[in-house]
Amino acid sequence: xxxxxxxxxxxxxxxxxxxxxxxxxxxxxxWPQHTPDGQPKVEGFWLTVVYGMGCLQNPRAGVGCLExxxxxxxxxxxxxxxxxxxxxxxIIDPPDGEIPYQPWARIKQQYYLSNYFEPTxxxxxxxxxxxxxxxxxxxxxxxxxxxxQYPGYVLFEHEGGHVFRIIPLDDRxxxxxxxKLWMGDSRGHWEGNTLVVDVANxxxxxxxxxxxxxxxxxxxxxxxxxxxxxxxxxxxATFDDPSTYTRxxxxxFDMKRAIFGAENPTKDDAHYEQWEEACxxxxxxxxxxxxxxxxxxSK
Amino acid sequence: MKxxxxxxxxxxxxxxxxxxTADGKPDLSGIWQAFNTSNIDLQDHVAQKGxxxxxxxxxxxxxxxxxxxxxxxxxxxxxxxxxxPENKCYLPGVPRVTYLGLPFQIFERPDLVTILYEHAxxxxxxxTNGSPHPxxxxDWWMGDSRGHWEGDTLVVDxxxxxxxxxFDHAGNFHxxxxxxxxxxxxxxxxxxxxxxxxxxxxxxTRPWNINMVLYKHVEKNFQLLEYExxxxxxxxxxx
Numbered sequence: 001x002x003x004x005x006x007x008x009x010x011x012x013x014x015x016x017x018x019x020x021x022x023x024x025x026x027x028x029x030x031w032p033q034h035t036p037d038g039q040p041k042v043e044g045f046w047l048t049v050v051y052g053m054g055c056l057q058n059p060r061a062g063v064g065c066l067e068x069x070x071x072x073x074x075x076x077x078x079x080x081x082x083x084x085x086x087x088x089x090x091i092i093d094p095p096d097g098e099i100p101y102q103p104w105a106r107i108k109q110q111y112y113l114s115n116y117f118e119p120t121x122x123x124x125x126x127x128x129x130x131x132x133x134x135x136x137x138x139x140x141x142x143x144x145x146x147x148x149q150y151p152g153y154v155l156f157e158h159e160g161g162h163v164f165r166i167i168p169l170d171d172r173x174x175x176x177x178x179x180k181l182w183m184g185d186s187r188g189h190w191e192g193n194t195l196v197v198d199v200a201n202x203x204x205x206x207x208x209x210x211x212x213x214x215x216x217x218x219x220x221x222x223x224x225x226x227x228x229x230x231x232x233x234x235x236x237a238t239f240d241d242p243s244t245y246t247r248x249x250x251x252x253f254d255m256k257r258a259i260f261g262a263e264n265p266t267k268d269d270a271h272y273e274q275w276e277e278a279c280x281x282x283x284x285x286x287x288x289x290x291x292x293x294x295x296x297x298s299k
Numbered sequence: 300m301k302x303x304x305x306x307x308x309x310x311x312x313x314x315x316x317x318x319x320t321a322d323g324k325p326d327l328s329g330i331w332q333a334f335n336t337s338n339i340d341l342q343d344h345v346a347q348k349g350x351x352x353x354x355x356x357x358x359x360x361x362x363x364x365x366x367x368x369x370x371x372x373x374x375x376x377x378x379x380x381x382x383x384p385e386n387k388c389y390l391p392g393v394p395r396v397t398y399l400g401l402p403f404q405i406f407e408r409p410d411l412v413t414i415l416y417e418h419a420x421x422x423x424x425x426x427t428n429g430s431p432h433p434x435x436x437x438d439w440w441m442g443d444s445r446g447h448w449e450g451d452t453l454v455v456d457x458x459x460x461x462x463x464x465x466f467d468h469a470g471n472f473h474x475x476x477x478x479x480x481x482x483x484x485x486x487x488x489x490x491x492x493x494x495x496x497x498x499x500x501x502x503x504t505r506p507w508n509i510n511m512v513l514y515k516h517v518e519k520n521f522q523l524l525e526y527e528x529x530x531x532x533x534x535x536x537x538x
Contacts, residue, residue, distance in 0.1 A: 127537060
């Protein structure tokens with residue numbers, strides 16, 4: 001049936017009877033198209049629906065993370081206190097929406113969090129403030145990602161901090177376990193319309209949120225990019241790190257095809273370009289971001 | 300007729316030596332690296348501790364500085380240990396990113412040639428879709444790259460630079476009026492002739508040229524790793 005209607009549409013197209021808008025509709029109906037090497041064609045700019053890295057859970061004092069002004073004994077001047085919860089947790093497993101930290105790891109995360117708003121030492125600064133690569137998962141929560149497909153490869157070009165990932169689709173092994181990378185070492189394969197990526201060799205220095213969430217360099221991430229249509233993808237990343245968590249857990253969110261055309265004079269999304277986002281080059285020294293008393297001490 | 304067939308037959312082996320994409324363009328895909336000492340000094344230089352000697356990659360070995368600029372270059376050289384922007388791990392600019400010493404991977408398609416560098420996740424998107432440079436002035440570290448094919452050579456026009464990068468550790472420098480034209484030509488499946496013309500009327504008396512060969516990695520499972528040089532000082536805080 002679909003075959004017949006595609007034939008009909010292409011007959012109309014070649015006869016010049018229907019225009020490009022109808023052709024675009026026909027493309028959507030025929031989703032997914034495939035690349036010459038058989039991958040579902042998903043290229044383009046994608047953006048998370050829930051943007052931001054403040055915390056992975058809904059903001060709740062004492063468990064996950066805090067909004068500025070919510071910490072005990074301090075209120076942001078002139079700002080109403082946020083009314084938690086203000087967003088659903090992006091942790092989709094376990095069902096309680098919390099990261100299943102081991103007790104020592106929960107204490108460490110809370111320690112980072114409690115020092116986030118008034119950092120007195122460099123390690124309390126969020127890595128993003130220092131322009132460091134954020135790791136394979138967190139990078140997807142910041143700015144857009146341009147997905148490009150080549151024979152045997154999927155590329156992720158992140159606009160944030162010009163970080164990229166090269167994901168080979170063949171069955172080559174991971175690099176040696178002694179090698180650790182900011183963005184990890186990715187190996188992908190397609191299961192129908194889902195891109196499954198195994199990420200090993202994580203140095204895990206990028207942390208997972210501004211709330212001090214972290215993993216160790218023993219972390220293994222399994223990502224599933226489930227493409228549900230031309231413009232909609234469901235993303236899920238399972239974190240497996242027995243040295244830090246009591247069980248594997250899964251962080252996930254929806255992503256939509258990013259429409260930047262409205263910002264272009266041509267109104268044409270096809271001509272959007274990622275322009276240089278140098279970050280580190282304009283960074284202030286670490287001391288600048290610390291509380292003044294500490295900066296004085298370190299002089 | 301006979302002569303035509305003969306010349307075709309002679310030409311074919313040469314054509315067969317370079318890989319081509321589906322649309323017949325030379326296929327530059329792969330992981331490449333410059334193996335020379337140009338990052339230390341583009342011109343002839345004697346060996347120093349930790350810095351091997353090297354032959355010039357500058358045509359004629361002369362960089363045609365204006366008088367004031369030659370004095371500045373000499374000052375840069377004298378103070379290179381502290382002044383070289385590479386020490387701060389800033390994005391290295393073009394063409395230095397090519398011969399900085401680390402591998403880079405090229406992905407090619409008809410409308411775009413992407414180059415991803417191991418050095419600090421630097422990237423370049425070379426649009427080959429006929430689009431012009433965006434309207435300036437823009438001061439980017441890596442400039443704006445637009446490419447086109449002249450026969451089997453990828454010609455890349457680069458403008459919109461800042462004046463903060465150097466061409467090498469020897470203090471060779473430019474202004475924000477830098478204009479770089481790169482030519483990538485496959486010599487065979489595993490070698491690219493990399494020719495660069497540098498133009499900057501604020502600093503030089505005439506355009507000058509760089510020539511070197513880029514080598515393709517053929518080791519099984521070779522891949523880019525990371526060199527986040529700006530992170531080295533900060534890493535201890537993120538165990």
